[in-house]
Amino acid sequence: MWLRDSRSIIDNVRTxxxxxxxxxxxxxxxxxxxxxxxxxxxxxIIGGNAMKAIGRxxxxxxxxxxxxxxxxxFTEALGILALVVAFIIKFV
Numbered sequence: 616m617w618l619r620d621s622r623s624i625i626d627n628v629r630t631x632x633x634x635x636x637x638x639x640x641x642x643x644x645x646x647x648x649x650x651x652x653x654x655x656x657x658x659x660i661i662g663g664n665a666m667k668a669i670g671r672x673x674x675x676x677x678x679x680x681x682x683x684x685x686x687x688x689f690t691e692a693l694g695i696l697a698l699v700v701a702f703i704i705k706f707v
Contacts, residue, residue, distance in 0.1 A: 643705040650697020657690040 665683035
């Protein structure tokens with residue numbers, strides 16, 4: 616009887632550990648997915664507005680393009696940060 620009880624306890628612990636790992640993987644996927652949506656929308660908006668500005672004032676295309684690239688880099692840093700947080704959730 617004691618042996619049967621200990622096996623059920625071990626099975627319960629294994630199930631709990633697997634549930635925690637599953638929750639960790641789901642939270643990683645959600646953090647990475649939602650964390651990349653914002654920067655991708657931001658990059659699209661930045662690029663679209665830069666193209667509109669260059670269309671209105673072609674002489675200033677050099678300044679507009681350099682500022683656009685700088686804004687895209689800062690926006691992309693948020694996506695990379697979300698990816699780092701997702702990996703921290705998975706491995707820590």
